[in-house]
Amino acid sequence: MGRSTAALMPAAAALLMLLLVSLASRDESYEQETRRIFMEWKAKYGMTYKDAGEEECRYAVFKDTRRQVERNNALYGGATFGLNGLSDLAQEEIFLGRGFRMGEDAYEEDTRRMFLGWKAKYGKTYKDAGEEDCRYKLFKGNRRMVGQLNAAAAGETAYGLNQFGDLTYEEVRASCYNPEMEEGKLSARCHAATADLPDTVAGRLISDLVCRCIAIELKQNTES
Known part of the structure; x- marks a missing residue:
């Protein structure tokens, strides 16, 4: 033997x-x-695109969109979705294109401030202004996701953005997805916080991102 x-x-x-x-x-x-x-x-x-850095960021968004289209087509059993003229736009840009929301100016100002602090904390730099603006849009969209999770957690768990906060889902997956990761090793509190997310492609992607990389649990003794 x-x-x-x-x-x-x-x-x-x-x-x-x-x-x-x-x-x-x-x-x-x-x-x-x-x-x-x-x-x-x-x-x-x-x-x-004005800058090379902006084009690379837009390509990253485009690639992420292509993956989402493929997931939707697989989910609904047919080629019902495709790429269009908005395929290089971050969800945040599409979100704002649907109409202005009350308090959006204050949210924008607060997010800009957070973005500056986040860049300083993680030493983030960009090739050009176009890339920075594109990455900011991704950061802002990821912040909205984290806000939804904090609301669902009802104060039991706090989430924040880590060094992956300006990346697309596809980039995060490529950076830190571990196929050997066992479900039991994922945060139980994270699963509890994402339990109310809709059972849709978007809901599952948010849950996966939060549980694996984008949102980090802030312990009670960590600095606010």
């Missing part, structure tokens, strides 16, 4: 390496394909 098990170990290791190479290759192919689609999309809609 021992010899048999020992003989299987090299084969298992080789299989694991093949799997890892396959996953890396698949991710690389997806990246290349998305880059090509992005170039075609820009040409179709006449999209241009």
Whole structure:
């Protein structure tokens, strides 16, 4: 039995390496394909950007949108969703495009202040003004998500934005998703706080982001 098990170990290791190479290759192919689609999309809609940094950020949003479209199509069992002229916009920009809300000026001012403090805390710098503005829109949208979670937690748990606060879901997933993470290792309080989120693609994405990376639990003894 021992010899048999020992003989299987090299084969298992080789299989694991093949799997890892396959996953890396698949991710690389997806990246290349998305880059090509992005170039075609820009040409179709006449999209241009002022700065290289802004274009990279907009590409990140576009890639995230493509993933969301694919998830929706898989969920509803057909190719019913597609990319349009808004595919490089952050949810926050689309949210504001639906109409002005009471108190939005004060919220914007407060978020700008928070963004400056957050950048200083995590040493965030950007290539150009276009990239910073794009990342700010993502930060503002992520702040809204965290606010929803704090409201759902009803004071039992406090959440805040960590160093991933200016990233898209796809970027966060690529940065810190661990397929070996066990459900039991995720925060029980986080699960409790996200329990009331709707069972939709957006709701599940918010829950996943919060439980894994974007929102961090602030212990009672941490500085406010």
